[in-house]
Amino acid sequence: MAEKELNETEAVREKAMADLRAMMDEEEKKGEVKFHRRDDSFLLRYLRNKKFEVERAFAVVKKWAEFRRDHPEIYSNENYSMRALEAAYRTGYMQVLPDPDKFGRAVVLIDVKKVDFHKMDFEAYVACGMYMLEVMLEDARRQVAGAVYIEDIGGLSFKNLMGLVRFMGKRKAMFQETMKDAIPIRIGGIYFMNQPWYLSFLLALIKPTLKKKMKDRFHVYGNSWDKLYERLMPKEHLPPNFGGTKELHPDDFIEYAKKIEAGLKEKGITL
Template identity: 35%
Template sequence: MTSQTRRRYVCNLSEKSLEKARQELNEDPETREEKIDELRAKFAKEKPEVKLPPDDAFLVRFLRNNKFDVQKAYDMLLHHYEVRRKYKELFVNYQPSFYKQVYETDMLTICPGRDKDGSTVVLFKVGKLDLDRYSFDFVTTGFLIAFDKLLEDEEIQVNGVVTVEDYEDVSIKLMTKCGSSDSKKMMDVFVNPMPIRFKAGHYIRQPDFFGTVFDLFKPFLTDKLAKRFHFHGKDYGTLHDYVPSSMLPSDFGGKLTNYNSQEWFEELCKEDKKFEEQNQYGFPKAADVSGDVSQGAGQVGGSAESFEKA
């Protein structure tokens, strides 16, 4: 890569988040560029067939998520591209506007502001998942694009994400339509290869059978990660002990009225060209898949490794 094509990283973190990155992520502005250079050089030497984006900011995501350990960042980024090679069907139309129908369902909501720890809160209304209308792959790709967009925000890279899932109106029929292969695929694409700091997951209004379903995933969770999941049933009060009601819409027991994320998604849907370009990087498109990227036994680590580092 020539100096004309490479785009050097420029830090846009607030002073508070930069200090947090120093303390928690081992980020040193004095050596940051050196680490980026080292990561690029490692790919050039060991995986020259992998085409990296010219933006150093993209590589910084993986360095931060791995506390600036170059070897671990290399492993995660390599796995990131292995997964895209493994599940080609998810990335054929990797353009936000293609998934506009998913975003219009109000299935996902990006809450305004941040919680007391600086984390961004993302809401998911599971009951709006209509697998008679959309395929599981279609919805999964729409979510992937949304989280890729979130990860462009450096504050989110450092402070992480909290998820709240609402299971109102979720039936056994819907849960059984999400087969084991679908669940495995979602774990594969979201857990190991995505450089996001998962701070907590909250579940509300979950049905009685939810515990049985969740038990299927427990073997893949470390004790540390398992402690980050909280189950609130129909009681909003315990949810608000963790996520303030001031930043939640009314259907999550919050104080925001008539709030949704449609403006955020409308802006996202204008970025087709950027996402199409990003999807050109990685392994050559004609390359065969190598390595095992199966959930729980990925080429570069266990299923909870990405979240565990948070």
């Protein structure tokens, strides 16, 4: 799949990684940014994201390094940790399906009604999302195929929506940085389900921060679960709160994440 989708071969891969490391070395000599990782898995997520166009991949990895430098509150030990990810994941707000969609992409579920945006800590929220993304991207299949997001926004009260507006408005610039320029994952689509009539407020807030390609990947399906099943995956792969029949257990992804973290630590690498 990697060769077909991304023109990836062993020769292309090795040369691109060498070229990217050289560009990172030169950038670090300027003394403005420091890259916290240089291992193959880390570099390949950026190269695959940009179809092995090294200069474009470097622009993203540099932006990521700048984001980490400029937002130490996100990467604090309190917010950016396995402990914080585990606590957030157990709320059921975010889930990663064990099965990919029919195109091989990772599927992330977001159940908005399980969050009170008036009380949510923005930095902690972003940190958990980033940590989960780092875990997901250790899987080469996800680097190649990318991910889709399914958001159930049924039950999102107007009051909570206004909390979300304030929540995102406070850090609009940060949201733009991460969504537009720094995330090394191919996002195949964002699917909104059970949306209330005032969804337009939410989309009006988010869409201006996105590039045209990302805007085109927004899909509003309402209660048309059959349409979602046909488009992405059978209902047997989704949990009951997303119209399916599969029982998900938070411990499955948490244990997977812990194994990823432990494996990297053995190599002297931190997420």
